Amino acid sequence: MHLVQQLLFIVCTIAGVYIFARKVGEMRRNILLGRDEDLSDNSAQRWKNMLLLAIGQKKMFKNPIPAFLHLAVYGGFIIINIEILEIFLDGMLGYHRLFAHAEGLRTLYAFLIGFFELLASLVLIGCVIFFIRRNIIKVRRLNMKELKGWPREDANIILMTEIILMTLLLVMNTADQALQGRPGAEHYIALNPFWISGNFVHLFSGMSVSTLIGIERSCWWLHILGIFFFLNYLPYSKHFHILLAFPNAYYSKLTPNGQVKNMKDIQNEVLYMMEPDKAPAATAEAEHKRFGAKDVTDLSWKNLLDAYSCTECGRCTSVCPANNTGKLLSPRKIMMDTRDRLEEVGKNITANKEFKDDGKTLLNNYISVEELRACTTCQACVDACPVMIDPLDIIMQLRRNLIMEESNAPQEWNMMFGNIENNMAPWKFSPDDRDAWVNS
Amino acid sequence: MSVKSMAEYAANGENPEVLFWVGCAGSFDQRAQKVTKAFTQILDKAGIKFAILGKEEMCTGDPARRAGNEFMFQMMAYNNIQTMNGYGIKKVITICPHCYNIFKNEYPALGGNYEVMHHTTFLQQLINEGTIKLKDGGVFKGQKITYHDSCYLGRGNAIYDAPREVLEAFDNELVEMKRCKSNGMCCGAGGAQMFKEEEPGTNRINFERAGQALETGATIIASNCPFCMTMLSDGVKNKEKEDSVKVLDIAEMVAMSL
Incomplete structure (x- = not known):
């Protein structure tokens, strides 16, 4: 027995x-379907973060x-x-x-x-x-x-x-x-x-x-x-x-909350335009990657780790100014959508041995343009998360895709872009008047 | 008072101590221009040799980058860095937390390395060093003041104390809103929202935030950002409190008390 x-x-x-x-x-x-991102630096600070934030639950005590x-x-x-x-x-x-x-x-x-x-x-x-x-x-x-x-x-x-x-x-x-x-x-x-x-x-x-x-x-x-x-x-x-x-x-972000990730490929593109002799050789870009992110595979592996780490506590959403005033945006939903889409892509790969186009993307099928447009990039969601999830990084990448791949911007933003390009300021003022305040 | 440009200094073979980065709002927005002037008065009074870029200054690219237009941001950053490095600029002071953040955190990766200060930190330094002295029993004596943390100075760069220390130098009562410091609520302008209509919702963010500020019973809402200034002023107007409650930049308050 x-x-x-x-x-x-x-x-x-x-x-x-x-x-x-x-x-x-x-x-x-x-x-690991996500894009590469080297986060192997600064291991002392990283261990400290893990000790304080995960084991010590420091942020919970707010x-x-x-x-x-x-x-x-x-x-x-x-x-x-x-x-x-x-x-x-x-x-x-x-x-x-x-x-x-x-x-x-x-x-x-x-x-x-x-x-x-x-x-x-x-x-x-x-x-x-x-x-x-x-x-x-x-x-x-x-x-x-x-x-x-x-x-x-x-x-x-x-x-x-x-x-x-x-x-x-x-x-x-x-x-x-x-x-x-x-x-x-x-x-x-x-x-x-x-x-x-x-x-x-x-x-x-x-x-x-x-x-x-x-x-x-x-x-x-x-x-x-x-x-x-x-x-x-x-x-x-x-x-x-x-x-x-x-x-x-x-693996959480060690730079200030206010810092947006640089896009090296665009930086090089501008450099190539302005100073062709100084720009890195064009051959370096073997394959064109999408600008920004349209689907989960365009995000970095850390964004995807974030998505699996989210326990849907909603501290992010409860401090989001857009959500607080009834807009569609909820940073928690951004994380839940990313996870759901990633699971869907994963199942697709398991079933078909490789990803078979299902006609869906994270942007549009899960996260709508209206949600993305509501973000003020105030970083309250980033600051609120006890386990250091960064919903803003995902929002920013989706926004970049909307503007740079789809030219999808509200009319007012297009005007703002035009003003910056022509007047070097987001408003329609003459650049000659920039120092007019001195004598006014 | 004369404000000289970097080009004028360079023409005389001189080097100013600091570059005062005025920013687009500080240059063109009528309300923000007052802050610009107040701050130049303070610089002048403190005997600081400063320059502006004048017509050579351009948008840092912040609203473009945060809207998702990385290409435009890179273009603006490239041009500004060319200009600033061309003059050999070492130290920059700005009255806009968005400009501050972008110089501090985002230009270095593109080759723009400067010592950057937001004007509130600089003011705190001037007061602490005794370079400028606030009048005893100044204009704000006994008034209730509440301070609004801008996102890019507060959460973005963890500067919470310097502006508060400046405010505490006035003889008055500083009251905090329920949401302050790292939990402070956005005014609604960031992320290029300033330049578009808000998405549909139940309330406007600036109305909500202005309401929180008014709840404290303060008669002065102190701000450190030209965009917060616009948003909060509109919010106060919406609550029909513009006659009794003023939204002022910390630089204006200091200038009034000199």
């Missing part, structure tokens, strides 16, 4: 990890209430993994509470389990409050129109899964303690009461040994299967940020 359970466990583990790894490989391939709740859920999630290690070893080796076998360590063991229970309870409470904020209080940021449908369900599935997993862990421990010292349950090692579940053992005291073992084993199995489910749910969900927040913070 034991052996069957062990084998079953090993099969589940291998399958769970394999399917996860395969999907992650696919995501990596998708991210908003203390969700920050503390999030910290509890995140801290609990990470530290409880130590217990998952024991669960793994138990499952593979057929033990029950392997780490409690050394008699001298039992006090410490019970203490640690107690501590994990405390964390599990904090995760549970945190998730319940998050659920209430989302579905009952209906915090505005968490109930905007771009979240209708799947994104909203996704958020609730994540919260419910975490609530269920933590409940299973606590019920398992309660049943375990009810079994300790009972005849017929000798392998349930007697331990000091656990901090949280220890208070609920009396609820289970009337149950028979076999019922209790049934409860304990079911919880154990459901918990670990739940973890395998969750692991494989992550790549399809916004919750993947728990992994990508780290590389994304590492």
Whole structure:
């Protein structure tokens, strides 16, 4: 019987990890569809950013209430993994509470389990409050129109899964303690009461040994299967940020927010016009790349990593002046659209071995011109993101494509361009009057 | 007061300490011209040898670049850098955060390397060094002032304190809006919005922002950007508060207190 359970466990583990790894490989391939961008510089500053922003969650604390709740859920999630290690070893080796076998360590063991229970309870409470904020209080940021449908369900599935997993862990421990010292349950090692579940053992005291073992084993199995489910749910969900927040913070922009990326190819083009002798040889441009971005493959790999790192919290959108005044633009939607389109392109490649034109692009089919036109480039979205996503960089690249490839500009902008070209100022004034203020 | 151009200095074989980059708004916009004049008065009073480029100055290319017209931006940048490098300019002061940002962050990649200062940082320096002294019990004594962070000085370049320090030098009360510093709200002009109609929405960004400024009960809204100045002035007018609430550039406030 034991052996069957062990084998079953090993099969589940291998399958769970394999399917996860395969999907992650696919995501990596998708991210690398983006254009090259060398971000290998300044590793000291990058490690520091990762430490402060991803591990330390520095930017979350602009908003203390969700920050503390999030910290509890995140801290609990990470530290409880130590217990998952024991669960793994138990499952593979057929033990029950392997780490409690050394008699001298039992006090410490019970203490640690107690501590994990405390964390599990904090995760549970945190998730319940998050659920209430989302579905009952209906915090505005968490109930905007771009979240209708799947994104909203996704958020609730994540919260419910975490609530269920933590409940299973606590019920398992309660049943375990009810079994300790009972005849017929000798392998349930007697331990000091656990901090949280220890208070609920009396609820289970009337149950028979076999019922209790049934409860304990079911919880154990459901918990670990739940973890395998969750692991494989992550790549399809916004919750993947728990992994990508780290590389994304590492590779985040180190230059001032106000700085727009230079377009070297256009710079060379101008140089070629003005000073042909100084311009780099024209042969260097082997293939013409689109100016700006029309589809996800025109974006840089960092933009695509950004898209997979977004957990749709909406801090960007809630500070966007355009969104605040009812315009169509939502920086969160820019990130969600980029991810959705990237997934679509990825599936296309998986199915056809290479990308088969589907007549769609990120620009127009996902992100409309009106959205792009509403941006004031104020960088509030960039500043707000706790994991250093840069929606503005994507907006800028799409805008460049609209102007330079499609000559798609509002009439007033065309006039402004004309004025700059002819009068060296965006307004229609004579360049001779530029210093007229001196004598006025 | 005489304002000399770089060409005039060069003709005399002289080198000014700084180039005052006036910018398109400072040159042509009637309201912004007042800021330009106020700032030249301060430079004059502080005894700083400065020049303007005059007719040789051109748009930095900021609105073109942010609208997506990289080609036009590169053209303007090329021309300006040629002019500035031709004069051997080392230090630039500007009254526009968009010009400031582009000189500071975007021209270096194109061969334009200058020490750049926004006028509010420069004013703070002049006051701290004692080069200029504000009158005791000046015109702003006891008035409530609120400060609007422009995007390209604030979030764009993390300059939040220098302009506030200048304002604190007046004998008055500085009140913050709910959205300030890194969470400050845009006036609605950036990203070339200044030059087009807003997209359809429920409110105008400048009306929203002006409302936030008025909520503080301040009678002066201090700004550091000619575009914010236009947007906020229109916003205040929309709320019919233009008689009781003034939108002033920090340079104007300093000039009035000398």
